[in-house]
Amino acid sequence: MSQNLTLEVVTPKQVILETEAEYVTIPGEMGELGILPSHIPLLTNLQSGVLSYKNSGTEKKVAVHFGYAEVCQDKITILASEAELAEEIDVEGAKSDQQKAEAELAEVLKDPEKIDLANELQQQIKIAVSRQIAAS
Numbered sequence: 001m002s003q004n005l006t007l008e009v010v011t012p013k014q015v016i017l018e019t020e021a022e023y024v025t026i027p028g029e030m031g032e033l034g035i036l037p038s039h040i041p042l043l044t045n046l047q048s049g050v051l052s053y054k055n056s057g058t059e060k061k062v063a064v065h066f067g068y069a070e071v072c073q074d075k076i077t078i079l080a081s082e083a084e085l086a087e088e089i090d091v092e093g094a095k096s097d098q099q100k101a102e103a104e105l106a107e108v109l110k111d112p113e114k115i116d117l118a119n120e121l122q123q124q125i126k127i128a129v130s131r132q133i134a135a136s
Contacts, residue, residue, distance in 0.1 A: 021053035063134035098128035
């Protein structure tokens with residue numbers, strides 16, 4: 001299997017990554033998906049998580065947060081709300097974001113009328129955790 005995939009990660013602000021990959025794993029809505037060359041066409045929602053790919057024998061990671069993934073003719077296009085290359089993630093900042101969101105969530109859960117805010121805080125926690133995992 002010498003053929004590679006073309007991987008593109010795009011956010012509303014910019015193109016984060018354009019590269020070739022031997023394989024790609026993406027955080028799909030129903031769980032992690034592994035994509036190899038000649039994969040069947042696919043369109044799926046993304047959760048906040050870690051996208052990993054292998055390029056020239058080296059595994060690399062990208063934190064991606066919500067959006068869509070399309071696999072078509074050996075090309076994977078990730079349209080994410082936010083994305084960061086692992087080497088660009090501020091791990092201490094992500095830990096701080098997680099702690100703040102968890103503390104605020106603990107207070108919000110005391111008031112059942114603030115369920116929307118609780119959901120938003122849970123998403124913030126997912127993002128912070130995904131960033132930390134990608135950077136590790």
